[in-house]
Amino acid sequence: MAKATKKQALGRGLSALLKDPENDIKTAEDKNADKVVGNIVELELDVIEVNPFQPRTSFNEETLRELATSIRELGVIQPITVRKLDFNKYQLVSGERRFRASKLVGLETIPAYIRIANDQESLEMALVENIQRKDLDPIEIALSYQRLMDEINLTQEQLSDRVGKKRSTISNYLRLLKLDPIIQTGMRDGFVSMGHGRALINIDDTSQQLDIYEKVIEDSLSVRDTEALVRDLQQGKSSTKKKASANPPQELSKPFQKAQQNFSEYFGAKVNVKVQKKGNGNIVIPFSSEEDFKRLKKLISGE
Template sequence: MAKATKKQALGRGLSALLNDPENDIKSVSDKNADKVIGNVVELDINSIEVNPFQPRSNFNDETLEELASSIRELGIIQPITVRKLDFNKFQLVSGERRFRASKLVGLETIPAYIRIANDQESLEMALVENIQRQDLDPIEIALSYQRLIDEIQITQEKLSDRVGKKRSTITNYLRLLKLDPIIQTGMRDGFISMGHGRALINIDKKKEQIAIYEKVVSNGLSVRATEQLVKARKEPQSNGSDKKKSTSDVPEFVSNSLDSIKERLATKVDITTSKNGKGKIVIPFHSEEDFKRIKKLLTGE
């Protein structure tokens, strides 16, 4: 506790340097800049504005309340990071959840690392730092990658080095932005996973994407089942000759229903018939989970 008190006292001492209008620190070469820039300073919370470059747009009220409760009991364990804009005016670079929770608690000051950065540097710091977080949803990460590419004019190759991710990983995230906005929202809200989204990308038409998405959500389909559903939907488009051959061997009342059965079960279905009109339906499954899913669709159990 003594160490924490000493550190806070030091932060308050440094804050006095920032409250001297005659020696306002505007660059790293200014007097006393080395004592403030890169150090933790206790700042007036009302002197800090939120970061317009913040990639996160969803802040869960419940988790904010939990963080506020922790701050109320233990204080700020990890300082936020800000950049200096003007005299006694700062902007968040990272730590918006801690900043918001501190305001909920009613704190008047907050410990902060001080940085000097222009808009582009601030954008890059905010995006790169937030990409490293574990609690961003896949669309937030994809949007962050896209903003870095567009606004900082960086290639996927260089971005890979900058954020420490494989280029293929970055490409997979960026492809999610090709999904219909309704599906992107579903992913952000947790109705489907990134794996579901990657399967749905293989459907080019947005209306068909949404149709399959609705089946996935309503039936609680796994990623594997979604992949099978997408494959079944694409088969008639990519292999029309096979479809013509198979349907010519079965009665019309069977061939007319084949596609709807495939879509309902989200898997490939094989049908064979004899000349007297009898036949059989073969439904493959790929795992115990897949078998139970098909059983539930067929029996309701």
Template sequence: MAKATQKQVLGRGLSALLKDPENDIKTASDKNADKVVGNIVELDLVAIEVNPFQPRSNFNDEALHELASSIRELGVIQPITVRKLEFNKYQLVSGERRFRASKLIGLETIPAYIRIANDQESLEMALVENIQRQDLDPIEIALSYQRLIDEIQLTQEKMSERVGKKRSTITNYLRLLRLDPIIQTGIRDGFLSMGHGRALVNIDKKDDQLSLYEQIISENLSVRDTEKAVKEYQNPSTSQKETTPKTAKTPGFIENSLNDFNSYLSVKVEAKATDKGKGKLTIPFNSKEDFERIKKLILGE
């Protein structure tokens, strides 16, 4: 704790250095750059802008207020990371929650690591650092991976090395982007897990994805139930064979007697029986009076 405090005191001195126009540091080779880059510097919050490359788009208000309360009591324990844009102007690379929470409680400065990077490097740093450090939802992670592919031209192999994830894990996240946008929103809002999404993505038609999505929500299906439902969707004939009971043929001795029952009781009696002769009779009635009539006929009252 003493070292952190000492560094932040030093950071206040470096902050003054950065505000001196004669010491405007633009590249890592500039004078005094070695004193700033890689060290903790106290920066004015008003001198920092949010990162347009930030992959996180949802910030939970309750969690943000809890973080703000913690910062009010203990201060910002983990410095944010920024990149220098121009004289006394910086842009967030990572730490937007800490940045927002600090502004929420009216702090004027925040401890920060300063990086010197171009737009492409900043995008890559923001995406990689957020994937590794932030509690992004599965869709935000998938979008971050897709941006690394589209904008940085990283292959899945290279991405695997950069973020420390297996290629198969990256592929599973990217496949979620094939889901209907409504389902993606459901995952982001916590109605579905990534496991549900991985099962649903095996259905190609978006309308059918949505039908099953509605079933998952209404019936509170587990991931295993969803996987089973997807399997039944893909193999409907097999599913029908498994669920449709076989129609048993009525034995002859019953068929020969049904007409007698029908005539005697004046109703259509139904009968079911196994090959061994075990079964049941079903005698319908239309009212209480009809029931009493049949009862008298059967009991001989």
């Protein structure tokens, strides 16, 4: 306990050093830089801004509240990492969940490692560190790989060395980005797994991709069943047609037609309602871009 108190006091002392205009540290060669860079410093939350390079685009509210409860009881155990932007101004490199949770419980400061990095280094640090996390969904990982390749001009081989993954593994993730956006969203939301996505990517026709995706959801098909369905489709077996049409959608009744029209008007997109003989069905809302998806999300959640 004494060691922790001493360490925390040291962090506060370094924080005071950073607030002194005469000791403004801008490079690793500046006076007192060795006392700050790489050390744990208690930083005020309101001098830290979120990282625009953050690859994670969604945060589970329930797990965020659980983390907030833990922080309220035990404090922030693992420091966040920030980079210095200007005098007493910092930007997150990693640890946004800890940053958000700390704000939720009303903390004023947070322990942080300070780095001095340019935009490209910050992007690379944020992406590589986030890729190593175990709670990213397959699409988030794929997008992070793609950003590293595009924005830092890495080949798949170079990326393999940076993140410590086999080139074939990286290639499998990147191929997921060729899936229809509806299927990508289903994967992010946990309706289908990466294995399902890898099976569906072998279908070139988007409409056929979506047809089988809907069947996977409706019938709770396993990855092996999905692979067999895709294989039958590719081989042109009649059994595939029978399976695919075993539970065809019914012609919409007037109430469903009216509801479909209302949905389309509300979301500003052509919503497709499908109803099966058993009375079950699904509603498909297409989106054209990430911004369009965010717009639809707000309409659905009422935010």
